[in-house]
Amino acid sequence: MQIEAQERDDVLLRRSAKGDEAAFAELYRRHQAPLYRFALRMSGNVWAAEEIVQDVFMTLIRDPKKFDAGRGALRSYLYGITRNRVMKHLERVPREWLHEEIDEENASQAGPGFDVKTPVEWLELHERREQVRAAVLELPVEFREAVVLCGLEELSYEEAAQLLDCPVGTIRSRLHRGRALLLAKLEMLRDAPRRASASR
């Protein structure tokens, strides 16, 4: 069956529920990447993110009628399931480091906005990134969500509010608190080596 690019999600889901595999595949391709990134950035673990995405779409296969188009977009619904799965994962495994294999390739590049001239600079940059990553993963979940969606995924406050099903003001305040916590944490991390070298 032919799938139109602009075919609405709920139409595709209805077709998928009736056994149209192409419709299901199209839905998967449309939504898997942002959900995977969200799960990855929230959990810091590629295996967990993979499992979470699989679990989310498994729910869609098993019980497609759970989605009510009148209550919101499929994207928000899928984000909701992903958030629940992430929470469950974090309850089981409180914090994990972002798996090295993700940035194996990117680690060799400095990334946007960075002009690395020497290996020492590269090392410093790499270390700082690791610190930021760790600090993000240590944030309380509600602040982490806001930072991940608005800071990393670069969604607008309105989009993030829609996905997290909360008012824009809540997103704004969570983001503000998240930033403050991140700054405090990084400040501490950066000061620690300085203090250590000063005491020597």
Place this chain on the structure above:
Amino acid sequence: MTCEEFELAGLDLETLREGDSVQIAAREHLRVCPHCAALQENWQTLQADLHAMGAETREAEAPPRVELRLRQEYRTRHKSLKARRVAVFAGWSLAAAAVIVAAVSWISWRKEAHQGAVQQAAVVKQKATSAGNAGQGVNLNGTEPAGPEIGETLVASNDAGEFTLLPGSLPGTLEDATVVRVQMQRGALDALGLTVNEERASDLIQVDLLVGDDGQPQAVRLAQAPN
């Protein structure tokens, strides 16, 4: 602008509109407050780090094996669902067919039974009528009945009642039967195979007998009182 206000609204200077009053106040505050200037600098560095971190995983997506596993699961589920639907449909169809067959058979059996009974009644009635006519013919010939006596053969004057087949009689053997009215003791009915009230066995009763070709009574009815 105070330091607290700056922290709340001024950190994202670039997101504020150029010439916005908050932006102007924030810039002014930055010039006079080294603490907030340092905070702003740290925030910009952090933002750049976050941006870079986001860029590292911007193209990240679930590995193709996830899609393969999901499609496999999808196929398995829908195949079994389809098979289950077919089985349920077939089951219901069979049940419906069985009900229809049973209903049709019952209706036709009822119809046949009813027709058989009607035909049997018609045959008996026809025989009784023809026998009655014959008896009346005898009466017309001047043999006046001299009143009922035991053992006297009488012609039935009223054949409207139903005959009861005596045990061992077949409806087919009644084609040439004749009706005779006899007066007999009630106990004599026992000899014809009918159940008799023993207490009144000696009572005299009038019965119409349907007598076959062989002279044997085939059916019996209690004679009705003439109007």
